Amino acid sequence: MKAAVYVRVSTDRQAERGMSIGDQLAACKKWCKEHGHTVVEIFEDQGSAYSFTKTRPEFQRMINAALSDEKQFELIVVFTQSRFYRRNADREILERTLESHGVYVVTLGQPRPEDDLSAFMMRNFTGVMDEIFSRTGGKRVAECMIANAKAGYFNGSLPPYGYQTQATNIPSRSGVKKILIVKESEAEVVREIFALSLSGKNGLVMGLKRITEDLNERGLLHRGVTWTMGHVEKILKNTAYIGKLVTFQRDTRKGGMHPQSEWITTNIPPILNKSIFDAVQKKLESRRPPNTENRAAQVPTLLTGLLVCNICKKGFAVTTGKSGQYKYYKCQTKIKVSPNACTSPNLPKEETDKLILEAVINHVLNPARVEFILDELAQIWKDVKKPDPKRVLALQTRAGTLRAALGQFYSRIYEKRLDLDSTCQDFIRAKQKQIEVTEAELQALNARQHLPFLKFGRSQIEKFITAAKAALQDPTTPLARQFLRTLVTDIRVDAKKCRIHGNRAQLASAISHFKGKPGEVPSDVSDWRARLGSNQQPLPSEGSTLSIELRAHRDGFLNRYCGYSNAARECRRRKVA
Numbered sequence: 001m002k003a004a005v006y007v008r009v010s011t012d013r014q015a016e017r018g019m020s021i022g023d024q025l026a027a028c029k030k031w032c033k034e035h036g037h038t039v040v041e042i043f044e045d046q047g048s049a050y051s052f053t054k055t056r057p058e059f060q061r062m063i064n065a066a067l068s069d070e071k072q073f074e075l076i077v078v079f080t081q082s083r084f085y086r087r088n089a090d091r092e093i094l095e096r097t098l099e100s101h102g103v104y105v106v107t108l109g110q111p112r113p114e115d116d117l118s119a120f121m122m123r124n125f126t127g128v129m130d131e132i133f134s135r136t137g138g139k140r141v142a143e144c145m146i147a148n149a150k151a152g153y154f155n156g157s158l159p160p161y162g163y164q165t166q167a168t169n170i171p172s173r174s175g176v177k178k179i180l181i182v183k184e185s186e187a188e189v190v191r192e193i194f195a196l197s198l199s200g201k202n203g204l205v206m207g208l209k210r211i212t213e214d215l216n217e218r219g220l221l222h223r224g225v226t227w228t229m230g231h232v233e234k235i236l237k238n239t240a241y242i243g244k245l246v247t248f249q250r251d252t253r254k255g256g257m258h259p260q261s262e263w264i265t266t267n268i269p270p271i272l273n274k275s276i277f278d279a280v281q282k283k284l285e286s287r288r289p290p291n292t293e294n295r296a297a298q299v300p301t302l303l304t305g306l307l308v309c310n311i312c313k314k315g316f317a318v319t320t321g322k323s324g325q326y327k328y329y330k331c332q333t334k335i336k337v338s339p340n341a342c343t344s345p346n347l348p349k350e351e352t353d354k355l356i357l358e359a360v361i362n363h364v365l366n367p368a369r370v371e372f373i374l375d376e377l378a379q380i381w382k383d384v385k386k387p388d389p390k391r392v393l394a395l396q397t398r399a400g401t402l403r404a405a406l407g408q409f410y411s412r413i414y415e416k417r418l419d420l421d422s423t424c425q426d427f428i429r430a431k432q433k434q435i436e437v438t439e440a441e442l443q444a445l446n447a448r449q450h451l452p453f454l455k456f457g458r459s460q461i462e463k464f465i466t467a468a469k470a471a472l473q474d475p476t477t478p479l480a481r482q483f484l485r486t487l488v489t490d491i492r493v494d495a496k497k498c499r500i501h502g503n504r505a506q507l508a509s510a511i512s513h514f515k516g517k518p519g520e521v522p523s524d525v526s527d528w529r530a531r532l533g534s535n536q537q538p539l540p541s542e543g544s545t546l547s548i549e550l551r552a553h554r555d556g557f558l559n560r561y562c563g564y565s566n567a568a569r570e571c572r573r574r575k576v577a
Helices: 012-019 021-034 057-067 088-100 116-150 184-199 208-217 229-236 274-286 292-297 332-336 349-364 367-385 389-414 422-447 458-472 478-487 504-513 557-561 566-576
Strands: 002-009 038-046 075-078 104-107 163-172 175-182 244-247 264-267 307-309 316-321 326-331 490-493 498-501 548-550
Touching (some): 002 021, 002 057, 088 104, 116 264, 184 229, 184 274, 208 229, 307 316, 316 332, 326 332, 349 367, 349 478, 349 498, 367 458
Parallel strands (some): 075 104
Antiparallel strands (some): 163 175, 244 264, 316 326, 498 548
16 A cells, blocks of 8 residues: 655654654654555654644645545554644544545554454544643643743743843753843844834834834845834834843644733843833824824825814815916815815915914024913913812722722622622623723822923023924925924914914923934823813813914915915916916
């Protein structure tokens, strides 16, 4: 009969114990020769017998060949049953499938009886014992690896980018124990990736895609291959760079993830400060796709995302006229619905950009004005920071009462005085929600006592203003867009007026965090709010001081562009052309 030989070892230690692939192959060939069978193909793997396709590609190829219509062989010869498969239930199903196609498994070290019933009992008994032995051994190995990781040693596999292994003089089962040390050539790239994510480059905000493109354009490689967004994201989210290497997250046997309580953290030499890592995590969260504010900040036009129609409350988008010769900001209602759906005017892009920038530079970026704004804001914060003991006590009492009521309810259920039907479940959810809301309000009251910016004086204000004015001189640069979005939250436009709004807290935070580096992108902490609510907003006064009303009678802009009919504007364009 035609026979295929399958040989496998899981580890190097198995080979050292006399179960090498060469020994298995010699024994299988000898058996085939003695019984008059012809070896037509040899399949050889190095992987776990728990895996079907991932680490045993030759096993998969052998099974496919056995089940094909060509029927290349009738026997599969293995040294022992454990070399074939160690999940007994899967092995039994697979052997039955093979037998239905006329292919039989022969085990040399564990010969099976001739009659079917005895053979069935023997192979399943052997299979269960093999699986128990494998599970027990795997558990012991896992326990040793966990202890090794807790002691600060590296278990193997590929070190995180930025690190390399170093052998110690402490013996282990496979030689000596190893630790991770910083690989400085890669660590410099890691620091640069975090710097690009945090501060950008030349005024341009750098997300995963832009960082990846920048690294590849400079010819840098990720261990011999080009960088991908996955490489960059893995680095930016890896706590190993602050000295906390987390392992045992994945359950390789069952698939999926282990519970977080079973993860192991190993202390290793850090590459970054924790403050930098935490700041980058906040940036990554703010840049997630649902964050529409961030998407607006990435557009190439200066005012897109800021200009809002005061009539229909929709944003403005850039459109063109005369085959692209002219560019305009146009209400999206007029674009998507119809030109007559909104009465807001079309604003010439270049002149609108210039007017807004001049207003910001002349009226907002004035040291005396900024100091006045921040002095007013400081007074507001003094009132906000004042503790409210009555409110805090009321919330704490309410939270305690809710927890006690829920605890009593749980006790009644436990004592079987209540059935856990849908009504009870709704009651529990409602109480849990009330507790959650109460605790959130307590947390928010506590957060008011800790403002998210540093103290600064007039010199810091002047440094920020100088950098902002320099950046706003060229509205085509990414840096100008970022500075403008730091100073301005929205620009409301209708047929009669154009009003610019800014946020005091945002301005104060941006100034306090500004370091004055060339090309630095201004940033602020945006998660602080002066008052509570499900849709938290700044105090009404926070936008008023920075608001600048650009009246038609003052600069003539709206008279020139908002008072013309479509026909009149078209005539004027032709004259200009």
